[in-house]
Amino acid sequence: MTGETREQFKVLVVDLPAGRGAITSLEGRDSLAGGSGLTAMLFDRYGLPDRPWDDPEQPLIFAIGPLTGYFPLMSKTVCAFKSPYHDQYAESHAGGRSALSLRFAGFDALVIRGKALAPSCLSVGSRHLELKDVHFLWGMDLLRTGKMLRRMYEGSGHRSILRIGPAGENGSAMACINVDTYRHFGRLGCGAVMGAKNLKGIVILGDGSSPLPEGKAYPKLFTEVYRKMTDTDMMEKYHNFGTPINMAILNGISALPIRNLQKTSDPGIEGITGETFARDTLLRNAACAGCPVGCVHLGFVRERFMEENRYLYRQVSYDHEPIFAAGAMLHVTNAFSVLTLLDTVEREGLDIMSAGVALAWATEALEKGIVTTRETIVPLKFGDETAYREGFHHLGAASNDFYRLLAQGTMKAAEHYGGADFACVLGQEMAGYATGEVFFVSQALGLRHSHLDAGGYSYDQKDKEPDVDGAVRFLVQDEQARVLLTSMVSCLFARGVYGDQVLSDCLRSLGYLNLADGLGDVSRNVRKLRWRTRLRTGFDPRTVSIPKRFLEVETWRGRIDSAYLNALKDAYAGAILALGEEDA
C-alpha cells in the first residue's frame, strides 16, 4: 500500500437531480481518521448551517473508517445530516452490511445532495452508479420495500439495502433508515432526510476488491484480534443473551424506565427480560458483515389469520432499547406482544425508541385529560398491545394533527397540548436507562443525545458521591475515547478490545503510519470538530432543560438529587462550549 492513496479520503458525491456523481479526493486522513471525523468534515464542506434540514441542498452523508473491512467488528457506518428533530447537525450509526459494502464499493464516504425529480432508488458500486425511478414503491411499508428492492438489484449477500417507510416519506422527525432488515440508522430522523430527497432506497454494491499489505504482519494481527473477539469471554454479554440482559439488571437496581418513567422497577418485567426472550422467542442469531460475535437476536411473531388454525410468522430483531421502548415504557410485559409492536413500528419506518417514548407520553396525557381520544384516535392504555399497534400506525402515517405534531418530537406536542413535565425527553426521546444524574445530563447534552455518547449510565452505577467536576471530567474523556472508535468506525461493543495500542497496531499494519502515531490528537480533533459543527447549526447546551419527570425518579440510590443534576448540567454545558469554541 502506498502512502498517497491511503492518506486521502475517496468520496463519492451524488447529485440527485442530475442522476450523476463525482469522485472527490480529500485530505484529512491523518487528523480525522474517518467515520465521525470525516462526516463532520464533509458537513463543513457541503452542509448549509443556516438553511433548514429539508433544504434540498443539505447533504446526507455516510462514512466508514480506515480499518473497515480489514479488522473484525469494524462494522459500522456513520450517517450525518441536519436533523428534522432539532434542525441541528446530527449523527446516527448502524451496521448490517452497510460498512463493508461501502468499503468494497471503494469509497470512504458517500455524500448525497439535492432532491431526485421523482421517488427514486440510488445504487452505487465500484463500477456502478444509477438512479432509478421507483415511484411505485412510494407509500409502501418498509419491509415490503426491502423485498422489492432485493428483487430489483443484483448482488445478494454482497450489498447493503437502505430504505425508508411511510414515516420517512412524511417528514417524521422519528423516521429511521432501515439497513438490511435488522439494523437501523435510528435516531434524530435521518429517514425524513432521505424522504425529503425523494429517495426511497439506497443500494450499495460491495463488488470491488483491493490488495492487502505484503507479508505476515497483517494476517497475524488480524488473527490475534479475531481470537480476542471470539475465544475470550470479552464479548459473552453480546453473544449470549445480547443487550436485553440489561432489562433484568436495570429492573433489579430500580433503574429501568417503566410506564413513562413513573416507575423504575416492576415484577412484571419478568415477562420481557433478555432471559425470557431467549427462552421463549429466540429463533436464531445474525451478524453484521465482518463481525463474528453475532449480537443480532431474532425473535418471531406468530399470527392466526384464519379460524382454521392458519398461522403466519415473521422474524423480528430485538435488543435492549427496543424492548425498553415498546415494552417497559408502555408497560407491555409479554415478550410476544413486544415483538408484535416492534414489527409494527418497523413497517412504518419509525425509530422505535422515539416512537415508544412518544406513545408513553401520549398515554399519560390521555390519562390526565390533557388530550382526548379526538387527538389520539385510539384509547391508548398502558399494557394494551392492540391500542399501541394502532397508535404506532397513526404515528407513522401522521394520521391527524396530533400525530403529525407528535412525530416531530414529544416535546413539540407537549409544548402545544401541555404535559411537558412528564415528557421523557433528553434532547430526544430517552434511552432505556434511568440510572441517575450523570446519565440524564449525558444524554440531554451529548452530541447524539444517545446513551452511547459517553458512559454516564455506568458512571451512575459506580455509586459515587456527587462530584460535579469528576463527573464532567469523566464525560469529556469518555466521549473522546468513543469518538476515536466512531471515527474508525468500530462497533462500540468492541471497545474492550480496541484500546489505543491495538488500534495503533492495526493502523500500522495497513500502512497508516502517521495516523497510528497520532491517535491522541485525532480524537481531540474529531471531538472539537464535531462540537464546532453542532454549535454552528444552532445548538446551545445552556438552554437544554431536563423535564420534571426525571427529577421524580427513584433509583436504588434514592431520589434524584436535583441540585447535583443542575450543577452538572451547567458545568457540562460550559465544557461543551469550551470544546467547540477552541480554535481548530
Added chain:
Amino acid sequence: MKILTAPRMERCIGCHSCSLACARLVHKMLSWDMAGIRIASSGGLSTGFEARTCLACLPAPCAAACPTGAYAQRKGGGVIVRKNLCIRCGKCADACPVDAVFLAPDGEPFVCIHCGRCVVYCPHDCLELTDVGTEGAEESNARESAS
C-alpha cells in the same frame, strides 16, 4: 483427500468471516468475491444464508472445459489451479453447474482449492474439512450442497 464442506449452514449468522479469511489468506485480497466461498442470503435475510463454494465434482466440469490446463482435475474431486497457465477465457465459470467459480472484472477466475483455511474462522462451526479418501464422488450425495 480433503474437501471443504458446509454441512451446518443453518447455523450461519452471515458474518462473512469465512470468505474474508479466504480472500485474505489464500488470495491476499480484501474482497467478498475473490474467495473460494461466498455467503449470500438465501432469499432475504429472514431465510438464512447459503454458502456458494466448490462441490469438488469428480470429474470437474470446469477442469474439462479449461482449454489450457490452468484448471486441472484434482484427485478426489475439485481442481488444481495453476494461475500462470490461465488465459482468462472464462470457460471454467461457464461450465460450473453451481456458480462456484467467480470471475473478477478482469476475467481472473477464483475457486475453492479445499485448503481449509477458512474453517477455523467460522464462529458457529458451519464449515468442515472432510476427508473423502480418493474415491470422493460416491460420497458427494451425502455432502451438504452449496445452496
